Every structure is written in C-alpha cells, then in structure tokens.
Amino acid sequence: MSTFGVLGTGAVGQMIAGKLIDLGHEVLMGSRTMDNEKALKFAGSFPGKSFNGLFADAFQFSDIVFNCTHGVASLDVLRSVGKENLRDKLLIDLSNPLDFSHGMPPTLSICNTSSLAESIQSEFPELKVVKALNTTWCGIMVNPGMIGGGDHNTFVSGHDESAKQRVKEILVSFGWMEKNILDLGDLTAARGMEMYLPLWLRIWGATKNGAFNVKIVS
C-alpha cells in the first residue's frame, strides 16, 4: 500500500484515482476548493482509502502526485500549491496543453521548442517531473488490456532516472507490459509525446473510436 495525490477531478483524475484505490492504495484527490462535488463524492466512496482536499493537500498527503488537471491550467495549479510544498516530490504529468479557446481543432498552448512538462520542470526545479500516459484515452491508461491483448506501447520521459523507474513500476501495476513501456530519455522528449496529440485527435475523428493506441512495429 502506498499513498498518492491526484490533481484534478475530471475524467482522467477520477480514472487514475479509482485505479489506485482498486490496487489497494490511499489517494487524496486535490482540487481548487474544499467543496468540489466530484472530489467529495470520490472521498466518500471508499472510506479510509479516498480523501479530498486542496491541490496543496495532495502534496502533503503523498510524495507521488499525478497531474490530471487541464494542461492550460497546470502551471497555475502548481503556483497555487507553492514551491516550498513541491520539494523532492514526484509529479507524474499526464496532461496535454490543449487550448480549445480558438475553437476546434484545439492547438497546443506550448510546443515545438518546449512542452508543458518542461515548462513545469523549469518553473519548479524542486519537482521531479516525469511525463507519462498522456498519449491515450484515460480508460486505456489504467486498463491497457482492454485492447489488443494489452500489447501496445506507452512512453515515459524525465530528467530523474529513479523517478522514471518508480513511474515504470506504477505503469506495470496498471497493467502495462514492461516491454511496452518505452523510455524516450530526458524530459525534452515530452515535446514529442505532447505533439502527438493533434494526430491522436485526427485518428479518433477518423475512426470514431477513442479507445485505441499505437503499437510500435519493427
């Protein structure tokens, strides 16, 4: 049993939090206010296992926190937590900097010469940021076996090797085959992981099915 924090109460945050509870862990779901309806419902669903609180409480609760906030909001969320509360914490960044403010299709608010994950790492060097799981729909993040016998790929990148190793272990506990977790190197690889999203969105649009992933064939 471990403890985890989850930032964000949307579909991704709920899916991750639910899986962690399933696996026997304790989870605090952090949000902007103490009366967030989804976070309260989550906290009530597994007494003694699931909790709610502010974003900062997620980092008080655990050394490992999943960033499941909207990518365009993530930096503000972490600013609200405060640098002093982020020291040596592992942030698993699942978010994509999708900007819907100019209509469809969304653009990326950061890309090409940087990425959301690098922006977070740069502003909060006391955090250990690992980019992971951002390239699939959240249902597949926590249940890769639901398609193709679970034999398809996911990616990780980050500057801290031991943090990345811990994330790989968590991915294996989620059902990912170790051979299919491709370590792309340092956090600059997050550019590629995030810039894949426009293609992901068009594949979804063409196939009308978000429950897909890619398998590297060689």
Place this chain on the structure above:
Amino acid sequence: MSTFGVLGTGAVGQMIAGKLIDLGHEVLMGSRTMDNEKALKFAGSFPGKSFNGLFADAFQFSDIVFNCTHGVASLDVLRSVGKENLRDKLLIDLSNPLDFSHGMPPTLSICNTSSLAESIQSEFPELKVVKALNTTWCGIMVNPGMIGGGDHNTFVSGHDESAKQRVKEILVSFGWMEKNILDLGDLTAARGMEMYLPLWLRIWGATKNGAFNVKIVS
C-alpha cells in the same frame, strides 16, 4: 504504366523514384540544376524509363508529382516552378518541415496552427495537395512488408477526394494494405501528421532503429 515526377534527389526521392521504376512507370527526377549528379545517375540507370530535369520539368512530365524536397525548402522549390505550371497537378507531399538550423533536436518550421502541406496548398491553390507517407522512414514507405508482415498504418489527408483516392491506389501499389491506409480527412490533418515527427525522432533515438512504424490497436 504511368508517368510521375519526383522533386528532390535525396534518400526519399531516390527511394520513391526507384520504386516507381520497379513498378514499370516512367519517372522524371527534378532538381535545381540540370547537372545534379544524383539525378543524372538516376536518369542513366534505366534508359527510356528514368529522366532528369529541372523542378519545373517534373510537372511538365506528369500530372502527379511527389514532393521529396526538404520541408524547409519546399515552398521555394514550388515558387521556382511557377504557379502557371502547377494548375490541376497532384502534389503528393512527403516532406516534413524539420528545421535543423538551431541544432538537435530539430524543430518544425511550421506547426500547430498550420502545416507545410497547408502552407503549400494556401500559396498554390491550383495544386491538389495530398499529404502522405511522411510518418515513416523512406525504406518503409515503398516496402511496408519489410516489418510486421506489412500490417501497420499510414495516413493520408487532403481537400480533394479524387486526388486522395488516386494516392491511396498508389500506396496500395507500393504494398500498403488498403485497410491500413487511414484517411484523416481534409488537409488540416497534415498538422497532426507532421507534428508526429518529434515523437518519431525520439522513438528512433530510444530504439536505435529507424525501420519502425506504428499500428493502430483498438
């Protein structure tokens, strides 16, 4: 037997031209000058089947031209051909706007709110631009069977349906299975196809093997 033009004499242009000759077609490889060494060698290799010339000659020679120039040079190449020579021609755009001028990793000179293919289409509305084949190493473009029994995906996008249909037929003649050629819709999908390149480059870097592709699992 059909005729095709190929713009560019690099690895991609040579691979495409060679495959077209293999399939029994006639090909003119266009370049900046009449004395381009690679184009002359190609022209001499299959007498009566392979020819060389200027970029503009490729469009004189055929109604279907592959753009295999460097992405950052493609617009200048087409400007040198002249709008009057591009009317109703089909341009199959294989290029990626990779900018190596700031070192490694390359950035994209156009992305997010547009793409190379859209930039070409916008400046030359008389062309029918179809984006295709830009998501794999050129060896796989013309020989998909070399990996995974040929069972992996390639993408097409473009505004003109009949032009896209013609490109799909060409891809099938190259060995792509029809079920694996995913039509992503209009040419705005070229953003996703080109923005996949940073991920492609990191997968190549991590696996040390450029002879890979992705298969959509669902």
